Each structure stands twice: as structure tokens, then as C-alpha cells.
Amino acid sequence: MTKSNLSARWRTWSPHLLSLLRIVAAGLFMLHGTMKLFAFPAGAGNGATVNLFSEIGLAGILETFGGAMLLIGLFTRPVAFVLSGQMAVAFFQAHAHKGFWSAITGGELAMLYCFIWLFFSAAGGGPLSVDAKIRTRNKET
Numbered sequence: 001m002t003k004s005n006l007s008a009r010w011r012t013w014s015p016h017l018l019s020l021l022r023i024v025a026a027g028l029f030m031l032h033g034t035m036k037l038f039a040f041p042a043g044a045g046n047g048a049t050v051n052l053f054s055e056i057g058l059a060g061i062l063e064t065f066g067g068a069m070l071l072i073g074l075f076t077r078p079v080a081f082v083l084s085g086q087m088a089v090a091f092f093q094a095h096a097h098k099g100f101w102s103a104i105t106g107g108e109l110a111m112l113y114c115f116i117w118l119f120f121s122a123a124g125g126g127p128l129s130v131d132a133k134i135r136t137r138n139k140e141t
């Protein structure tokens with residue numbers, strides 16, 4: 001196999017790798033929410049759950065259930081857009097005031113999730129998603 005053939009073949013994996021990135025990122029993102037809501041795999045902060053009717057409780061709901069929707073690829077674009085906004089708010093509320101360098105302020109994860117979800121709000125969930133299955137079914141009818 002020549003280098004150009006290998007390169008062309010590798011590019012064909014791009015849609016599936018898009019789906020894989022969505023699945024892995026959503027699974028990791030959900031853990032932040034389950035820590036807040038269910039103290040799983042560990043409790044948030046002091047080891048307990050957060051008040052459900054607080055800003056952090058709302059964040060836990062968005063992270064858990066929005067993350068679950070992204071994990072399966074259901075309503076990927078609008079859910080990813082909302083979660084991108086949530087992460088932008090989290091970054092500016094919790095990290096930006098500490099300084100410019102996110103590696104020092106601890107804001108790189110919020111910033112990274114913000115831009116990953118923003119990307120998925122434009123790109124969609126890829127071929128391994130419920131959205132793609134619905135789209136295929138609608139074309140068949």
C-alpha cells in the first residue's frame with residue numbers, strides 16, 4: 001500500500017472517529033454530572049451531592065443528562081450548543097478572574113469542553129449516532 005493510498009484510506013475513518021470523539025468526550029463529561037448529583041464515582045467537593053436547586057445542581061443535570069444525550073447522539077447539535085454555553089459560563093465564573101493562563105487557573109477542561117461541544121453543534125454526531133439513524137429512517141420513508 002502506498003503512502004497516498006494509506007492517507008486516503010485513513011481519511012475515510014474521519015466520520016467514525018468523529019463519533020468516537022463524541023462518545024468518549026460525552027462519557028467523561030457525564031462523570032462530572034454524576035459526581036454532583038449522585039456522588040458517583042466520587043462526591044463533588046466534600047464527597048456529598050450538591051443541592052439540586054442550585055446553579056451547581058443545574059450544571060449537574062445538564063452534564064449528566066445532556067452528556068447522556070450526546071453519548072448516544074440524540075439531538076446532538078442543539079444539546080452540544082447548550083453544553084458549550086454552559087462550559088463558557090463555567091469558565092468565566094470559576095476560572096477567568098484568576099488570570100489569563102488557563103493552565104494556571106484550572107480552566108483548561110472547561111475551555112476544552114466548550115470548544116468540543118461547539119464543534120459538535122456544527123458538525124453533528126457522526127454516523128454512529130441516534131440522529132444518523134433517524135435521518136436514515138426518514139430518507140427511507
